[in-house]
Amino acid sequence: MTTRVASPPNSLSPSRASDFMQCPLLYRFRVIDKLPEKPSAAATRGTVVHAVLERLFDAPAEQRSLPRARALVPREWERLLAKRPELCELFAEEGQEAPDGERLAAWLAQAEALVERWFSLEDPTRLEPAERELFVEATLDSGLRLRGIIDRVDVAPTGEVRIVDYKTGKAPPPRFSDGPLFQMKFYALVVWRLRGIVPRRLQLVFLGSGDVLTYDPDEEDLRGVERKLLALWEAITRATETGDWRPSPSRLCDWCDHQAHCPEFGGSPPPYPLTVQPRLPEPRTHTDGDGDGEGDGKGEGAHDAAPDA
Numbered sequence: 001m002t003t004r005v006a007s008p009p010n011s012l013s014p015s016r017a018s019d020f021m022q023c024p025l026l027y028r029f030r031v032i033d034k035l036p037e038k039p040s041a042a043a044t045r046g047t048v049v050h051a052v053l054e055r056l057f058d059a060p061a062e063q064r065s066l067p068r069a070r071a072l073v074p075r076e077w078e079r080l081l082a083k084r085p086e087l088c089e090l091f092a093e094e095g096q097e098a099p100d101g102e103r104l105a106a107w108l109a110q111a112e113a114l115v116e117r118w119f120s121l122e123d124p125t126r127l128e129p130a131e132r133e134l135f136v137e138a139t140l141d142s143g144l145r146l147r148g149i150i151d152r153v154d155v156a157p158t159g160e161v162r163i164v165d166y167k168t169g170k171a172p173p174p175r176f177s178d179g180p181l182f183q184m185k186f187y188a189l190v191v192w193r194l195r196g197i198v199p200r201r202l203q204l205v206f207l208g209s210g211d212v213l214t215y216d217p218d219e220e221d222l223r224g225v226e227r228k229l230l231a232l233w234e235a236i237t238r239a240t241e242t243g244d245w246r247p248s249p250s251r252l253c254d255w256c257d258h259q260a261h262c263p264e265f266g267g268s269p270p271p272y273p274l275t276v277q278p279r280l281p282e283p284r285t286h287t288d289g290d291g292d293g294e295g296d297g298k299g300e301g302a303h304d305a306a307p308d309a
Helices: 016-022 026-030 042-056 066-081 086-091 100-120 178-195 219-242 249-256
Strands: 133-139 145-155 163-165 201-206 211-215
Touching: 016 026, 016 178, 016 211, 016 219, 026 219, 042 066, 042 086, 042 100, 042 133, 066 086, 066 100, 086 100, 086 145, 145 178, 163 178, 178 201, 178 211, 178 219, 219 249
Parallel strands: 163 201
Antiparallel strands: 133 145, 145 163, 201 211
């Protein structure tokens, strides 16, 4: 068994940023403690569907048909299973190791349905992605390192860039669209810093509901995202050094794998594996007749630093 060594975080991705904004303690469990999590059928289905949509573009444009894409679903599942044999447990009856044939077939059919819906939203015979599953990483002037994986990058003949991300779930109501858009703006910021080009369009394809959400960013948008990420990283750094990781209860707790370690559910976190380095109080400013100078606000929690631009 591989020993997982705890270390301070040294970069930020969209998913980990979202973790901290959702619940700082969840971020700690995933990034610092590296606690294991049970695989889920939904997340595994998403992995398979993403792999199918990536691999389909290996074929010439005229061969990117729905039957071909459907045939890729079981193949990509087998490929994933070879790497992660423990996924068999998702479809096995209690006390059994082998997957139940009917449960697995139903799950594969759900994945095929998501792939089929994609064909009603985009035409792969008319697309020639410049990049697929592109790993990007950029270091900001502040020293903060941003990284992530972009599902697809399209480049028009005019040089305009479109960033595309597939979601196997349903589109959120408009009032909750900031979360998915934050991820896309994060990617746009990284591409801008790497290539000096602001992407013309950000596009989210929701296969669960058949919706497409687009957004056209500008430089001011991305500067705002950068400011919010810096504030978020300052909050993460402070929590890392002090060991003060607080839970933030919400309805999402129902799906959390770490309830046994969470104080909100009567549990206790494991011993903190890093050296605590308490910070001195922020210096106060004093003016004549006023001894209640405000701090600089750098210790805000996740919700204060939530990227809603």
